[in-house]
Amino acid sequence: MNPAAAISFAEVSKSFISRDGRRQVILDRVSFTVPAGKTTVIAGGSGQGKSVTLKLILRLLDVDSGTILVGDQDITRIKGAKLEAVRTRFGVLFQGGALFDSLSVYDNVALPLRERTEKREPEIRERVMETLSVLDLQGHEEKYPAQLSGGMRKRVALARALQLDPEIMLFDEPTTGLDPVMTHEIYELFARTQAQLGYTAIIVSHDIPTVFNLADQVIILHQGAMDVFASPDEIQWSTKPHIREFVRTTMGEIYQSQLVE
Numbered sequence: 001m002n003p004a005a006a007i008s009f010a011e012v013s014k015s016f017i018s019r020d021g022r023r024q025v026i027l028d029r030v031s032f033t034v035p036a037g038k039t040t041v042i043a044g045g046s047g048q049g050k051s052v053t054l055k056l057i058l059r060l061l062d063v064d065s066g067t068i069l070v071g072d073q074d075i076t077r078i079k080g081a082k083l084e085a086v087r088t089r090f091g092v093l094f095q096g097g098a099l100f101d102s103l104s105v106y107d108n109v110a111l112p113l114r115e116r117t118e119k120r121e122p123e124i125r126e127r128v129m130e131t132l133s134v135l136d137l138q139g140h141e142e143k144y145p146a147q148l149s150g151g152m153r154k155r156v157a158l159a160r161a162l163q164l165d166p167e168i169m170l171f172d173e174p175t176t177g178l179d180p181v182m183t184h185e186i187y188e189l190f191a192r193t194q195a196q197l198g199y200t201a202i203i204v205s206h207d208i209p210t211v212f213n214l215a216d217q218v219i220i221l222h223q224g225a226m227d228v229f230a231s232p233d234e235i236q237w238s239t240k241p242h243i244r245e246f247v248r249t250t251m252g253e254i255y256q257s258q259l260v261e
């Protein structure tokens with residue numbers, strides 16, 4: 001066991017059987033670790049299994065074979081209360097943010113504390129107001145999601161996801177629908193809250209190279225396999241054709257100029 005690993009995959013395989021009976025292999029015996037307190041970006045083309053990987057981590061899907069550890073706990077086959085306990089270690093911010101339209105900003109953010117803790121209202125109020133202040137949302141607590149900009153809604157969703165002090169935050173395309181300026185701001189906010197709170201971050205995103213500015217480690221998924229890079233800069237030195245194609249199409253001119261043809 002690696003004590004600095006927040007998550008470890010060992011020889012994990014996952015496939016689906018399509019309607020015509022064919023097996024679609026999504027992950028083929030992949031192994032990697034997510035270092036604790038750092039940011040790992042998972043990239044790769046459409047349909048390569050990025051979201052499936054996050055769902056396996058949350059046990060919203062089960063592996064076919066292999067083992068997934070969260071810290072030193074094997075989560076691959078746990079159920080019931082044990083699984084619920086592991087899930088409380090995660091904060092999740094998925095596409096769309098999933099705020100409740102009928103609840104105010106304040107009530108949206110307070111929800112996990114009311115539902116999952118024994119805290120009383122004065123304590124909840126203190127906690128919610130503190131988070132709203134960290135995310136520059138003070139003064140907006142009585143508004144409803146429909147009255148907010150897309151970027152503000154994402155910030156409210158992040159505030160809510162942080163209420164139970166997650167050890168690990170999972171972000172799946174968290175800036176979908178935002179313009180480049182807002183996208184940049186949201187990622188800066190992730191970096192700031194992570195520096196303050198110290199959580200491990202896993203980000204699935206197409207916002208490359210923006211998201212690479214935050215990445216300590218990058219994983220690129222391709223045809224069931226994973227390539228793991230200790231930093232975004234390392235990617236440009238890969239000689240694998242699909243990685244070179246990824247660099248060419250997504251990483252921008254700085255990298256393209258360094259590619260050896």
Ligand SMILES: Nc1ncnc2c1ncn2[C@@H]1O[C@H](COP(=O)(O)OP(=O)(O)OP(=O)(O)O)[C@@H](O)[C@H]1O
Pocket residue numbers: 016017026044045046047048049050051052053
């Ligand atoms: N529950 C499921 N049942 C059957 N097939 C599934 C299921 N979940 C995902 N898939 C298939 O697995 C493949 C990988 O899906 P996934 O959502 O992980 O892709 P992705 O890399 O996140 O793609 P994108 O960048 O387009 O979001 C897709 O072909 C998808 O149709």
